[in-house]
Amino acid sequence: MSAQMFFIGFFGLAAVWFGIVVFRTFSMVRSALALLFSQTALGAMFLSMQAEFLGVLQIMMMATEMSIMAIFMVMFMMDPGGLGEMDMTHQKRLSLIAGLVSFVGAVAVAVFADWGPAASVVPDAAQQTVDLGLELLGRSMLIFETAGITILTAMIAATAVAIQSVTRSNEHGH
Amino acid sequence: MTSVLILLLLALGAYLVAVLEAWIASGHLSLATPMLAGIALLGRESIVPRKPDRIFFEVGPVLLLISALLAAVVVPLTPNLIITDLATGALFINAALVYVLVALLMAGWGPDGAYAMVGGWRFLGQLIAYAMLIVMPITAVAMRAESLLTTQIVVSQAGLWNIVYQPVGFALFFVAAMALAFLPPFDLPTATGELAGGVEAEYSGVRLAVLRLGRLVLIITLAAATVVFYLGGWQGPWLPPWAWSALKILAVTATMLLAGRAMPRIREADLLAWCWKLGIPLALLNIFLVGVLVLVFP
Amino acid sequence: MIVGARQGTMTRLRRLVSVSMAREFSTFLIPGPDIARAHGLDIAAAGIQLSASPRHASALLVIGAVPPAMLKAAVVVYAQMMRPRAIFVLGAEDISPLPSADIATGLSQQDLIEGMHQLRTLFAEGAFRPDMSDFDAPVLQTRIEYTCPMHPEVVQSEPGSCPKCGMTLMPRQAQATTGHNHTNHKEVDATANEQTVSSHDHKHHHSMAHDAPTKYTCPMHPEVVQSEPGSCPKCGMTLVPREALATQTHELADMDHGSMDHGAMAFMSMIDVTQDLPRSIDGLPMEWIEVPFGPFFPGLPGGLLLMLTLDGDTVAASDAHTLIENNDFPSGEPMDIASFAEHLTGMDPLVPVSYRLLACRALENAAQVDVFADIARARIGAQERERIASHLGWLALFGRQTGFDWLMRRAASLQLKVQNADFQQVVALRPEITVLMKRLHWTPLLKSRTVGIGRLVSDAKLRGPVARASGICEDARSKDKIYEMLGFTSAVGQGGDAFSRLHVRLEEIFHSLALIEAAGAIALPVPATIGNESGKGEAVVESPRGMARLELTLENGRVSAAQLDTPSTHHLTLIDQLTEQQELADALLAVGSLDLSPWEIQQ
Numbered sequence A: 001m002s003a004q005m006f007f008i009g010f011f012g013l014a015a016v017w018f019g020i021v022v023f024r025t026f027s028m029v030r031s032a033l034a035l036l037f038s039q040t041a042l043g044a045m046f047l048s049m050q051a052e053f054l055g056v057l058q059i060m061m062m063a064t065e066m067s068i069m070a071i072f073m074v075m076f077m078m079d080p081g082g083l084g085e086m087d088m089t090h091q092k093r094l095s096l097i098a099g100l101v102s103f104v105g106a107v108a109v110a111v112f113a114d115w116g117p118a119a120s121v122v123p124d125a126a127q128q129t130v131d132l133g134l135e136l137l138g139r140s141m142l143i144f145e146t147a148g149i150t151i152l153t154a155m156i157a158a159t160a161v162a163i164q165s166v167t168r169s170n171e172h173g174h
Numbered sequence B: 001m002t003s004v005l006i007l008l009l010l011a012l013g014a015y016l017v018a019v020l021e022a023w024i025a026s027g028h029l030s031l032a033t034p035m036l037a038g039i040a041l042l043g044r045e046s047i048v049p050r051k052p053d054r055i056f057f058e059v060g061p062v063l064l065l066i067s068a069l070l071a072a073v074v075v076p077l078t079p080n081l082i083i084t085d086l087a088t089g090a091l092f093i094n095a096a097l098v099y100v101l102v103a104l105l106m107a108g109w110g111p112d113g114a115y116a117m118v119g120g121w122r123f124l125g126q127l128i129a130y131a132m133l134i135v136m137p138i139t140a141v142a143m144r145a146e147s148l149l150t151t152q153i154v155v156s157q158a159g160l161w162n163i164v165y166q167p168v169g170f171a172l173f174f175v176a177a178m179a180l181a182f183l184p185p186f187d188l189p190t191a192t193g194e195l196a197g198g199v200e201a202e203y204s205g206v207r208l209a210v211l212r213l214g215r216l217v218l219i220i221t222l223a224a225a226t227v228v229f230y231l232g233g234w235q236g237p238w239l240p241p242w243a244w245s246a247l248k249i250l251a252v253t254a255t256m257l258l259a260g261r262a263m264p265r266i267r268e269a270d271l272l273a274w275c276w277k278l279g280i281p282l283a284l285l286n287i288f289l290v291g292v293l294v295l296v297f298p
Numbered sequence C: 001m002i003v004g005a006r007q008g009t010m011t012r013l014r015r016l017v018s019v020s021m022a023r024e025f026s027t028f029l030i031p032g033p034d035i036a037r038a039h040g041l042d043i044a045a046a047g048i049q050l051s052a053s054p055r056h057a058s059a060l061l062v063i064g065a066v067p068p069a070m071l072k073a074a075v076v077v078y079a080q081m082m083r084p085r086a087i088f089v090l091g092a093e094d095i096s097p098l099p100s101a102d103i104a105t106g107l108s109q110q111d112l113i114e115g116m117h118q119l120r121t122l123f124a125e126g127a128f129r130p131d132m133s134d135f136d137a138p139v140l141q142t143r144i145e146y147t148c149p150m151h152p153e154v155v156q157s158e159p160g161s162c163p164k165c166g167m168t169l170m171p172r173q174a175q176a177t178t179g180h181n182h183t184n185h186k187e188v189d190a191t192a193n194e195q196t197v198s199s200h201d202h203k204h205h206h207s208m209a210h211d212a213p214t215k216y217t218c219p220m221h222p223e224v225v226q227s228e229p230g231s232c233p234k235c236g237m238t239l240v241p242r243e244a245l246a247t248q249t250h251e252l253a254d255m256d257h258g259s260m261d262h263g264a265m266a267f268m269s270m271i272d273v274t275q276d277l278p279r280s281i282d283g284l285p286m287e288w289i290e291v292p293f294g295p296f297f298p299g300l301p302g303g304l305l306l307m308l309t310l311d312g313d314t315v316a317a318s319d320a321h322t323l324i325e326n327n328d329f330p331s332g333e334p335m336d337i338a339s340f341a342e343h344l345t346g347m348d349p350l351v352p353v354s355y356r357l358l359a360c361r362a363l364e365n366a367a368q369v370d371v372f373a374d375i376a377r378a379r380i381g382a383q384e385r386e387r388i389a390s391h392l393g394w395l396a397l398f399g400r401q402t403g404f405d406w407l408m409r410r411a412a413s414l415q416l417k418v419q420n421a422d423f424q425q426v427v428a429l430r431p432e433i434t435v436l437m438k439r440l441h442w443t444p445l446l447k448s449r450t451v452g453i454g455r456l457v458s459d460a461k462l463r464g465p466v467a468r469a470s471g472i473c474e475d476a477r478s479k480d481k482i483y484e485m486l487g488f489t490s491a492v493g494q495g496g497d498a499f500s501r502l503h504v505r506l507e508e509i510f511h512s513l514a515l516i517e518a519a520g521a522i523a524l525p526v527p528a529t530i531g532n533e534s535g536k537g538e539a540v541v542e543s544p545r546g547m548a549r550l551e552l553t554l555e556n557g558r559v560s561a562a563q564l565d566t567p568s569t570h571h572l573t574l575i576d577q578l579t580e581q582q583e584l585a586d587a588l589l590a591v592g593s594l595d596l597s598p599w600e601i602q603q
Helices: A002-024 A028-048 A052-076 A092-112 A125-136 A141-162 B002-026 B033-043 B054-072 B089-109 B114-145 B150-155 B167-180 B205-230 B241-262 B268-296 C012-023 C033-038 C068-080 C109-126 C178-209 C242-246 C249-255 C270-276 C337-347 C352-366 C373-401 C405-419 C423-428 C430-441 C446-450 C464-469 C481-485 C498-519 C567-572 C575-579 C584-593
Strands: C026-030 C059-063 C086-090 C103-105 C144-147 C170-173 C288-293 C304-311 C314-322 C535-543 C546-555 C558-565
Touching: A002 A028, A028 A052, A028 B054, A028 B089, A052 A125, A052 B089, A052 B114, B002 B033, B002 B054, B002 B205, B002 B241, B033 B205, B033 C012, B054 B089, B054 B205, B089 B114, B089 B150, B089 B205, B114 B150, B114 B167, B114 B205, B114 B268, B114 C288, B150 B205, B167 B205, B167 B241, B167 B268, B205 B241, B241 C405, C012 C109, C026 C033, C026 C068, C033 C059, C033 C373, C033 C405, C059 C068, C086 C109, C103 C109, C304 C584, C314 C567, C314 C575, C314 C584, C337 C352, C337 C558, C352 C373, C352 C535, C352 C546, C373 C405, C373 C423, C373 C481, C373 C498, C373 C584, C405 C430, C423 C498, C430 C498, C446 C498, C446 C584, C464 C498, C464 C546, C498 C584, C546 C567, C575 C584
Parallel strands: C026 C059, C059 C086, C086 C103
Antiparallel strands: C144 C170, C288 C304, C304 C314, C535 C546, C546 C558
């Protein structure tokens, strides 16, 4: 029990620390990869909480997503190496207020929400995966399917908006 | 105990991959080549470029090795020889292997060199191409096994290997695995003719040794994953299970290493186009077909 | 003891390491494997492993006489090699500023094999040495200059802040082609600024009216105004005095975008902040970096320095030149026939026979001397044999560039076999060459790799296979009577891209084989005896890369003036057009498909 608490605390602190590094560093790529490792720490937290599928999924998805974010940061921000040491943060007061409000809100939800009785026995990981699958295609099917279709539509729309009209003969060479 | 044994077998496997690669590249079979090359590499000077991103420069090769090792943790060589049989094993392999990308990004950005940087970011484009083609065939394999346990996946192939049951999935997974291990013709990050070594170019000495070792472990892990998912793992008639595993893994490795010598490097634009326009519809078709087969022949 | 040994005493562990190093080490070739093959050296057979990057190489192999500019580049390569490092020179005497060679031999395969053996012994014994001195050379001295990331045209020799925006200047290594780079940026700057000045001019004047001249303000946040210097509370930039900004209308107008209302918190979007940076066609303002590809880049001909300005991995600009200064014809004393022919033969080690033939023909034309038909046919045999060898060499280079290992090895070994073969041996090689062609035909990915890459519009500057692949039916051999007699047909393709060039060269190999079989003999061209003739002569020869023309003046049996026109000189000017806005790999493939020879480029 205590080992589990230790690991949850450790990974939680690691996630917070990496999150702070995101804003403290001048380099855009370091910032993106620090966020990546913050999410990995979150995934490890899930693993310590015995939510195996969720943890593995978090680790897998976030690595890909943050890397793609890294390249977009390199493309759009100047000085991605951070050697110019320019402060890239804006609207500090607004973001501080927004952060505090969200923190208070999250703590309030965590403390005052009715989570139901604590489970004394956690089903083993294989059973969890089976239950998760049944849930996804049973009670929560509508939620996940609509979410999936929405994301797919957003992807296609974003690609279609970004693409320049390229005819087949233009694809290679000029 | 099993962990130590598996790590030793992994080291042996990586060594054999190095021997195979040297054989294919030069035409002479020499069992001592990787060992000599390794010792020579460790004895050479190891320098740091002028203005590196020091953290990335150091962590890149190590992360490559760690990610390959983590993926090998869930691969069973025999029914009892597996370091940890995670309930989400098949998914965990993919999760660990994604960090190959992060490692190459670090190795590309770290040295502050143009060739390495272009090589690193190119690998991101390659990931966008192969990522779906790794995950979707795994989905179809898990569908047949009705579990994500790697041991269960092997057991589910007792009657018929997955390579026959879902050949489209096998083809896609094999190609995607070669792209993940950046083997020719997908060696965009370390292209010799275009980037003079690319991501590897700025490394020397110990770090280069770790980078190359990581790559070898990655190749053998991917070969082992292919064997587990599609070639029936340790199953086979007369020989003991470990012998079958070893034979199959070596055969897959040899095929992966030989395939690339016979063609030029792929264009990145072509790789992305074919994977998304051809590969993903095929992967979806594969899932659909496997679903039908699983329901019709229980 | 090798000169480039590593610091340390020879302990038992280090001895083990040395022995391992002696058995397994990589070599870096100067000027490149193409020159090695041209000199008849079989690198693979000597057990040499080539490395693409000097960092991974332990031995530097200098082959043949290397021009001084290339030696300077070789020094940079040598300095990047990890110790212990050794130098092995074949067929060159003085290689300064490189340190003295550890092994120096003549230029032959036997010498190469013996030398490698000696090199291994040297490594096994002398890889570590207690007394070591560092290696330095004038060309390695770098100058650090300081530049502003947002205004690349601002360059200073000391650290400080940018006079235009106040950012701390970043250190950067001084670049040779700085002028070219900055001109580019200035042009783009001007066009970007012109659009914005008109719309925001009134805004700037409005804000000017209210302020006393001694106030300090932030270039990105004009509403921040202080009486003393400091840094901007919003973004951290050093504040700049108001009057300094007054003269720079265009920069301020750009950065004024965000602050539409005075006093409100200004949010600067990246689009506004990066207004000044040069943009490529897709509109993204990424940092442009200048990357040299060459002069010893794997896949490109050795000696070609290709400076590409990369915008991400797209080529934004290119600048190519050769490191080999072509001292065509030392003006002064006239040269006698034999030495002139030798001089022209030695000019381009990749195609010596073609230039020898060119010299002979021009001399005979000037002296009004004819050669017998059988000698002419034997000369054609030699010329066509060289064409086959040259195209096979290009195929090996193409294989190296595209990572097509099998092609690289096969074409290289075939080239070595063809190069100095006599008539019977060349004819006997036909089946092997046929097998190579067939396998190339069935290679997956080859067509997709090359189709559409490096497309050229038909141009008068094109020559040789490059021209013929674009549909221009130009071939100097079609006007030659003897070629006609031997049944010459020109290989023409459509498309003008790398794929057609590959196929034209493959077809030409077959045509050359047929011509050799028809000619019946192979003999190197020898200048006919001329005596004390005087006159002007000119000749053309279809070298493997295109038509080369020579005009010379004879005075009493000696050559007093000569003018040479080579195909690679024209093709070099095509590189800009070929690489513009292409992805890096496509650009390099396009340059490789031109089959340039840096030895014959005149600049």
